[in-house]
Amino acid sequence: MTDLSAFPITRRWVPAHPDRLQLYAFPTPNGVKISIMLEEIGLPYEAHLVDIGQNESKDPAFVSFNPNGRIPAILDPDGPGGQPLPLWESGAILVYLAEKSGRLLAADPAVRYETLQWVFFQMSGIGPMFGQLGYFHKHAGREIEGRRPLDRYLAETQRLLGVLDARLKGRSWLVGDGAGEYSIADIATLGWVRALETSYQAGEMIGLINYPQVTSWLERCLARPAVQRGLLVPVRP
Incomplete structure (x- = not known):
């Protein structure tokens, strides 16, 4: 053992x-x-x-x-x-x-680094900014007087969604052309995009409907059985 x-x-x-x-x-x-x-x-x-x-x-x-x-x-x-x-x-x-x-991470060096750039984009931008939006819209940050913090993170969230939407135009996944290849870049990002609606209830405020490439991509991600299982692990108390 x-x-x-x-x-x-x-x-x-x-x-x-x-x-x-x-x-x-x-x-x-x-x-x-x-x-x-x-x-x-x-x-x-x-x-x-x-x-x-x-x-x-x-x-x-x-x-x-x-x-x-x-x-x-x-x-x-x-x-x-x-x-x-x-x-x-x-x-x-x-x-x-x-x-x-x-x-889920290509051996080809060019595709590998393309994948890693989108993973790091999530780590450095999407995660911190979406998280701050959630804090100021849904959680304790709502108690702070004035809208300047929320407006800042709302604008940045919308900008980042615009980057994703442009990237996904004509692509199924974040990496590669056309059908592309599902990868750790998609896995890193999907939970944060999903959280805008499910955890933060911010979809309407953001105007998530205005990013059709992103919403279609998220639907493809959520249709994967492994994603459906993984979203439930560990089981919440």
Whole structure:
């Protein structure tokens, strides 16, 4: 049996199957990136709910694993050289799992870097900006007087959606021409676009209907069985 006892996180979230990849997450747009990826590649894993509503990502056992105190994180018992590999940051995890499985990240260098640029676009722009919009529209930021913060993030969200909409014109997926190729770039992005409606109830305010390429792309993403399964992992409390 694989010994993961060197990692304090495994004493707080005890693995029932230590030979499987361990996922520590909550079903947020960042969290579901990894559960969707794992469902897509079919790698056996065990999911542990880190309840961010109860501040569990600040638990000392979790922080010992990820000093940034944010989900998601993974512990792969069969990492490079057959040694356990702890890893955090959703973009890094997506690349790792793609390389481990040989799927959803092209081997061709030009296509590989094209894919990575759209992953980093999500990490640096879409995630932070959409998240701030959600904070000021739906969550505690609503209590702040004045509309300047909300207006700032609304305008930037609309700009970023415009970039996505232009990119997807004539394409099925973010990478490649025409039918293209579904990749980790789509996985990284879909949960954030979905959250604009489902989590933030901001679709009407944004004018999401004005980005038809984006909404059609999201429908294609959500029609994938692995995406449907991954969106539910881990199960919310």
